[in-house]
Amino acid sequence: MAEQYVNDPMLEVFIFETSQQLEQLEQCVINSEADKEYSSDTINEIFRIMHTIKSSSAMMLFNNISKVAHSTEDLFYFIREGKAKNIDKSSLCDLVLESIDFIKIELEKIKNRDNADGLEDSLIENITNYLEVLKQNNNITVPLETNESTEKQFYIPANKLMQKVKNNMFKAEIFFQDGCEMENIRAFTVIHNLKDITDDFYYIPEDIIENNDSCEAIRKEGFKIYLRTDKIYKDIENFLEQITFLDRSKLTQLENEEEYYNNKNHSTLDRTIKIPEAHDNISEKEIQSISNNQTQSIISVNVGKLDKLMDLVGELVIAEAMVTQNTDLAGLTLDNFHKASGQLNKITSEIQDMVMSIRMVPIGNTLLKMNRIIRDMSKKLGKEIHLDIIGEDTEVDKNVIEHIGDPLMHIIRNAVDHGIETVEERIAAGKKVSGTITLEAKNEGSEVLIIIKDDGRGLNKDKIIFKAMQSDLLQKSPEDMSDKEIFNLIFLPGFSTKDKVTEFSGRGVGMDVVIKNIEAIGGIIQTDSIEGKGTTITLKIPLTLAIIDGMNIKVGKSRYTLPIVSIKQSFRPKENDVFKDPDGNEMIMIRGKCYPILRLHKFYKVKTEVTDMQQGIIIVVENESKTVCIFVDELIGKQQVVVKPIPNYINNIKKIKGLAGCTLLGDGSISLILAVNDLIG
Structure with a gap:
């Protein structure tokens, strides 16, 4: 199935929106688990x-995903309509999270162009039980009584709700949010869902599949549906409320x-409205016509295109330096040139700032x-832990x-494993x-600080x-060794204070991964701890990896x-x-303090x-609490530089320290680039 939709915009929208919804759902479930009972807002959201x-x-x-979601939907429909109170929240949360994990795995398969072939039967059976x-x-x-003006409702799956009233006719007018894009796809989804309610309906515009201009018509005049059903007004109203981007x-x-x-x-009086089933294949023409859409005020852009744009901006910065710092211009009086190059620098900087702002994303989801x-860990380890996010x-x-x-x-x-104590230990310690x-x-400044602090047993x-x-x-x-040097030993490969290997720790690889990944992006780690009080780990990370001063x-x-x-100076x-x-x-000696000197020509065996x-320059650089004075021949000047990786064939010959x-540069x-x-170290 995945091969059918390779490079299809519909699939990209599906993956993006479903991923966002799963993250939102996961946080909703976790946040509500601590409450005594589910609020109506939480139930409705799930x-x-x-x-x-x-x-x-x-x-x-993708029928296995649909079936799992449908079973979970049925479960929360019963909780909502049946006003269920006696709920084992822990087991319910486990079930919902298990459904989320299943869908996440299937989404990864789809992203990798594999078939979403996970077996959903056992999970659906658990939900049903x-x-x-x-x-x-x-x-x-038994059926629950409602007001006299309404009918009896049976608590069975949502797609099989039955009413006593027959032959009700409705007109629904739907307007989607501005900038949601692909209104024809949204409308097609609504029509697809109508089969849960009725098979007698028609809609305007009727050519949402065939006509590329249907998006604009829906945007301006709305999407109108006429339907005949055995459902009452409230049921149809509930159906409309579930529409995405409504x-x-x-x-x-x-x-x-x-x-x-x-x-x-x-012309459409006897027209049969075709809803795709699992065995139907949407033609390439239909896919193309559905995915064509007019430009919106907000659009989704492929990440690869942003990366390419960032690369081009980097090349623009290099090209500007090669023009303005060209050695052929040395000694010439070029007032107009310098005025024009100043304007070019201004525009280049603005383009760079704009591209950087586009690439900036909130860290909240992470x-x-x-x-x-x-x-998950606190449940398995029998600990009570609360997470504060700032x-x-x-x-x-x-x-x-x-x-x-x-x-x-x-x-x-x-x-969680090493720091936070068990409930018994915390009570004994008076915590x-x-x-x-x-x-x-x-x-x-130009860095982001991520601080991870716990009130556990400390180091x-x-x-x-x-x-x-x-x-x-x-x-x-x-x-x-200072305290910080001792604490930093926990980041060494093979280091672990765990006596037994568990599924969470004991192999001495976790914190080694931390130091490698953070240093790979030019970041540093600081560790502070007070035994019995807790530990604080601070990650200092650059805002961007692409262009630096x-x-x-x-x-x-x-x-x-x-x-x-x-x-520093x-x-x-x-x-x-x-x-x-x-x-x-x-x-x-600098202002009464002693610092080591690193002669760069000796460090890299460079002839000079x-x-x-007294002939060279000392540059004082600082990293964490350490300072070193680097001795060089001369300063060339400040410049924005585009960071490029060192070619693999150089790194494979010999690991070069400090790069x-x-x-x-402007002269070609x-x-x-030195790693301080x-x-x-």
Whole structure:
């Protein structure tokens, strides 16, 4: 089935919207689990989302997804209409989350162009059995009475609701939200769902499949449906309320057949309305006509196109530098040229800022996903844990978002497994029964800070040192190590304080993944802990990975670039400022403090004539609480640089320490971008 829809805009919309709905549904379930009972808003929200997923997946012919969503919808229909009270919320949440996981797995298959062939039978059976138990616990086995003006309703699946009133005729006018796009597809979904209510209906415009202009007609005049059914007014009203992207609707009950047939064309009087079933194939022409749409004020853009646009902006920045810094212009008086190049720089900067703003996405979704991890782990480990999230509206580049999901997951798992104590331990320590993990995101200059804090048992320095010595991971004597150096041992490959391997920890790989992923995007990690009080891990991550402000420097004939954010100051040292420590290492005194000197020409074995301190430049760079003074020949100047990866064939020959990437300078030469954390470490 997936092959039928490869590169189909309908499929892209389906995947995007279903993924968003699943995330929303997951958070709704987790947030409501702590309440004593489900609120009507929560029940309606779960019912609405599952109804939407059922309809859209059925339209796309992914029947296993539709069946799972339909079963879950039936369950919450009963809870809503039957006013069920005796509910085992934990088991109900488990069932809904299991349904969410099933649909997520099938969506991944569809994204990978595989068949969505997961077996849904056992999950549907579990939901059906739970529904039967729920009916017995609430003693609802017969129809419930309603007001005299309405009819009796039977609590059976939503698509089989029966009413005593027959031959009711209605006119429904539907208006979709502005900018929702693909109104013809939305209308087609509504028609597809009508088969749950009736098979006697017609709609205007009638050519939503064949006519590309039907979108505009629906947008301006609405989508009108005339139907004859055995359902009452309230049922049809409920049906309309479940429509996705509905802005408003108007429902009118018609008095006679003359009103019902008044707008039906003679050419379509006997027309059979075809709804695709599982064995039907939508033709390529139909797919094309459905997916064609007019431009909206808000549109969805393929991520690959944004990446390509960002690459082009990077090339534009490089091209601008190659023009304005061309060596052929050296020594020439070019007032008009400099005026024009200044204007070009202004426009280029504005384009860059605009593209960057388009790529910025809130970090909230990534943080909220941690709720599920905490929920599942705390149940299995018998712990009570509450997650506080602060700053979910903080925005970062989408590429950064993709790199921090795994590190966050491992840190949270570590906090739940190692940090937060059991209920008994917390009571004995005089703490609250429920542990708290706080996730905070905030902007600080050109960086994003993500702070993970728990009020658990904290880090035991003696235990960390003992385990590190057992694994032969210590690089120096424990007496010479600061607290932060000891805490950072937990990020070493193979390190674990867990005595037994469990499904959550004990293999010594989780926190190693954290440090590798964060450093891969130019970030750093800080760890603070007080034994018995808790642990705080801070991730410092750049806002973007694509373009940075850099300081270009020269060593011999080589060029290097240092990120501006890491530079504290630069100066030409005096002769008396430099001295050697007892181990023969060069040091420099700055405002009463001693700092080590790193001669870049020695570090990379570069030939240079500038070896005397008074002839070169000292650049003071800082990373976390560490500082080093880098000695170089000269400063070339500040410039925005486009970060390019170092080619694989270079990295494969020899792992080059201290390099974060490379860039192209205005004169066409290549500059290596230095990773300050590697140089200091």
